[in-house]
Amino acid sequence: MYTCADLKKGLKLMIDGEPHVVAQFDFTKPGKGQALYKCKLRNMITGSLFDRTYRSGESFEPAALEDREMQFLYQDESGYVFMDNKNYEQVTLTEETLGDDHYFLKDNMDVKILLFNGRGIGITLPNFVNLRVTQADPWVKGDTAAGNNKPATVESGYNLAVPSFVETGDLIQIDTRTGEYVTRVKE
Amino acid sequence: MEPNWALAKKRAALENRARIVHAIRAFFIERDFLEVETPHRLPGNAPELHIDAVASGDGFLHTSPELCMKRLLAAGYPRLFQICRCWRKGERGARHLPEYTMLEWYRAGCDYQSLMVDCEELLARLCPEGRVGAIDLSPPWERLTVADAFSRHGSLPLDEALARDRFDEIVALEIEPRLGSTRPTFLTEYPAALAALARRKPENPSVAERFELYIDGIELANAFSELTDPAEQRQRFEKEEAERRRAGKLPYPVPEKFLAELATMPPSAGIALGVDRLVMLLTGATAIDEVVAFTPEEL
Numbered sequence: 255m256y257t258c259a260d261l262k263k264g265l266k267l268m269i270d271g272e273p274h275v276v277a278q279f280d281f282t283k284p285g286k287g288q289a290l291y292k293c294k295l296r297n298m299i300t301g302s303l304f305d306r307t308y309r310s311g312e313s314f315e316p317a318a319l320e321d322r323e324m325q326f327l328y329q330d331e332s333g334y335v336f337m338d339n340k341n342y343e344q345v346t347l348t349e350e351t352l353g354d355d356h357y358f359l360k361d362n363m364d365v366k367i368l369l370f371n372g373r374g375i376g377i378t379l380p381n382f383v384n385l386r387v388t389q390a391d392p393w394v395k396g397d398t399a400a401g402n403n404k405p406a407t408v409e410s411g412y413n414l415a416v417p418s419f420v421e422t423g424d425l426i427q428i429d430t431r432t433g434e435y436v437t438r439v440k441e
Numbered sequence: 442m443e444p445n446w447a448l449a450k451k452r453a454a455l456e457n458r459a460r461i462v463h464a465i466r467a468f469f470i471e472r473d474f475l476e477v478e479t480p481h482r483l484p485g486n487a488p489e490l491h492i493d494a495v496a497s498g499d500g501f502l503h504t505s506p507e508l509c510m511k512r513l514l515a516a517g518y519p520r521l522f523q524i525c526r527c528w529r530k531g532e533r534g535a536r537h538l539p540e541y542t543m544l545e546w547y548r549a550g551c552d553y554q555s556l557m558v559d560c561e562e563l564l565a566r567l568c569p570e571g572r573v574g575a576i577d578l579s580p581p582w583e584r585l586t587v588a589d590a591f592s593r594h595g596s597l598p599l600d601e602a603l604a605r606d607r608f609d610e611i612v613a614l615e616i617e618p619r620l621g622s623t624r625p626t627f628l629t630e631y632p633a634a635l636a637a638l639a640r641r642k643p644e645n646p647s648v649a650e651r652f653e654l655y656i657d658g659i660e661l662a663n664a665f666s667e668l669t670d671p672a673e674q675r676q677r678f679e680k681e682e683a684e685r686r687r688a689g690k691l692p693y694p695v696p697e698k699f700l701a702e703l704a705t706m707p708p709s710a711g712i713a714l715g716v717d718r719l720v721m722l723l724t725g726a727t728a729i730d731e732v733v734a735f736t737p738e739e740l
Binding site for chain 1: 442443446447449450489490491492531532533534535536537608609610612613614617631635636637653660663
């Protein structure tokens with residue numbers, strides 16, 4: 255069982271027999287009062303979102319999900335198709351289920367697919383993915399401050415902030431958990 | 442290898458933070474407050490049911506420097522301030538870090554009203570333009586009693602909220618977000634049971650001389666006129682410590698030296714202000730993560 259101390263973004267819980275994921279989380283505590291755990295929960299089957307606030311002392315059942323290693327094959331009109339290389343079983347996930355994660359999928363990428371009663375309801379990507387920058391403003395000469403940033407777009411269409419020295423054509427590493435730039439990759 | 446991007450891009454926030462901390466220090470030094478440092482590791486903290494300390498060696502990291510600050514007050518130092526790290530177990534959210542920076546200041550011969558004036562003057566010093574975003578900082582700021590806040594913004598009146606154990610929930614979810622949106626608000630006159638170290642109001646002993654400062658829905662500071670009666674303070678500690686132990690928390694020893702010296706403490710008032718949240722407010726940050734170099738997750 256989980257307690258309130260385990261609550262965080264991404265935690266998967268069983269509520270009324272259905273798996274839910276914590277989509278947004280905040281801890282709050284008024285003055286010298288008791289802790290409150292504010293969650294926005296997403297039903298992993300229907301996709302519906304709702305707010306719930308828990309107080310310390312409550313406990314939660316972990317979601318009964320199967321985590322299976324699969325490979326990304328291709329995208330078609332039905333969605334994103336993955337295959338289990340051991341038994342060649344295929345699972346399709348919609349763009350809606352994948353959310354921003356679809357920007358970080360590359361052909362033949364090994365991922366973990368979350369299954370509930372045999373149905374694909376979520377994905378765990380590798381923590382880091384390398385993608386090529388397709389659009390970034392040119393580096394302004396003299397702008398050497400390490401903290402300065404600018405917008406950029408990568409090959410999958412994903413937009414993010416990058417340091418000013420990153421240029422179109424660079425290969426960069428992105429943290430798939432936060433969607434943020436990590437470093438340039440030497441080729 | 443490239444420099445750590447997540448750290449490098451915090452430069453502006455860290456420079457602002459340093460400027461704000463320097464200005465706070467200058468403000469108190471100019472007003473003849475003595476800056477002190479007191480130990481971070483203590484045998485125990487003042488017992489409070491909803492504040493958990495981190496165990497460290499034979500003792501605990503402090504959750505506030507208040508016990509040592511008040512012993513100094515009792516020894517005859519009339520104006521004191523400290524900027525220090527404090528630790529509170531399990532507190533992590535958009536406005537909470539388990540290790541954070543606290544500013545506390547104390548005044549002998551004053552009550553909580555004079556601390557409200559200090560807050561108004563401190564913000565005027567930190568913000569000479571007199572506004573933060575849409576919030577007008579010109580004094581005097583709004584004074585709103587807890588009872589009035591419940592009738593104005595709460596789904597239950599104060600007495601019912603207390604009887605049904607829904608006080609904290611209504612304050613956090615219904616009242617706080619509406620406080621201090623056009624000008625800062627002092628939420629005052631807390632029910633006496635909710636202020637373990639505060640003096641009761643002489644003309645109305647059901648409430649304590651305690652306030653919390655809210656600006657833009659952010660709880661910035663907690664203050665009170667200090668309780669100076671050692672016998673009553675001992676009783677309140679015993680009650681709070683008994684509740685802590687019933688809840689299965691590690692026992693604190695009775696702070697005997699503090700209780701003994703409280704007898705010589707003059708009428709005083711003290712306040713604790715969250716420096717990280719003040720920096721958030723003044724820099725427009727939406728998460729506390731943006732105003733510290735390292736969060737616990739980045740270590």
